[in-house]
Amino acid sequence: MKKYILGIETTCDETSAAVVQDDRIVLSNIIASQAKLHEKYGGVVPEVASRKHFEMLPTVTQEALNESGITIDQVEAVAIAKSPGLPPALSVGYAYASGLALSQEKLFLEVDHLEAHVKGVWLTRDPKKLLEIPYPYICLLVSGGHTEIRMVTAKNKYKILGKTRDDAAGEAFDKTARMLELGYPGGPIIDKLSQTADEEYITFPRPMIDSEDFDFSFSGLKTAVLRESKTALKEYEQYEDQEELYEELSQNRIADLSASFQEAVVDVLVSKTIQAASILGIEHVTIAGGVSANTRLREKMGRECHKKNFSLYYPDMEFCLDNAAMIASKGFDMVAMKKNSG
Ligand code: KG4
Ligand code: ZN
Secondary structure, three states: OOOEEEEEEOOOOEEEEEEEEOOOEEEEEEEEEOHHHHHOOOOOOHHHHHHHHHHHHHHHHHHHHHHHOOOHHHOOEEEEEEEOOOHHHHHHHHHHHHHHHHHOOOEEEEEEHHHHHHHHHHOEOOOOOOOOOOOOEEEEEEOOOOEEEEEEEEOOEEEEEEEEOOOOHHHHHHHHHHHOOOOOOHHHHHHHHHOOOOOOOOOOOOOOOOOOOOOEOOHHHHHHHHHHHHHHHHOOHHHOOOHHHHHHHHHHHHHHHHHHHHHHHHHHHHHHHHHHHHHHOOOEEEEEOHHHHOHHHHHHHHHHHHHHOOEEEOOOHHHOOOOHHHHHHHHHHHHHHHHHOO
16 A cells, blocks of 8 residues: 655755655655745844744645645654754744644654755656665765765665764855855855856865865865955956946856866865775765755766766755655655564
């Protein structure tokens, strides 16, 4: 018999609800992004986020059920993203999801948000395209709050091989974009700008690329970008009274700086992931989290994996950023674990 789990996600600035069938077939995945709301503050304001989650949760959940064609009665469990996340946002989601589970007499599951990201790569909308990733595999988990390399050895088993010592990769994108006055969230903006810019304009340092561990450090990069941006714009001071020309020249330079910054981050992420897989003799690589949507990361990781004969799996775009489908899917793993432990 088919099984369904309703997932709910409110860890940051996406209110999301989804219905997943049999481990990883996504029937619906509604994501209401608050990015526009937080844009004017240059980042997520937790209290504003939690109020918006409170307002959106009933509608988003109903929409997810409607789109899936499944009623709440048919659902086996309600899964909520537990942590990590913004405390006020988490508590709104927890209260709503636990209340729903209790009133409908459903199993209530608290899912780790990061483990759910790792599961994201398994998700599909097409029941005919069920992916089987052989264990063990290496997962590069890159989000707004975390950067880790994990060795995943079984459904609910993993080991963290390395992590960031300061800023997460997504955070570095967001902070750099804010500094260059490009807007929020920085990752997708820098990704898009970089597609038509010169990534070789500046060779920024590749922090910790040769360190003999799998850790990262991105906080120094934004200072380097700031320094270079000041120098770069000085070049055009002579045009300052020709507003339109100055604007165009400086915008192009900002794009080149962004692309150069992105290249440095991507090089470190790719190099460390490939090193980890090579040293451990693991031939399967996945990427997960918001930054796994990055075009350049996908391209360069693809190229390097190909050279090494590793297979690379990355999530469909809708499962990279925060979404409830990954929460529901990880809920299935938790149910399996509970059953196995008797
Ligand atoms: O996983 P996620 O949705 O939320 C967290 O759990 O943090 O990741 C959000 C992060 C943000 O920092 C955002 O700037 C980054 O992912 N991001 C990207 C791209 N799309 C989102 N970074 C680089 N390139 C992208 N295309
Ligand atoms: Zn996330």
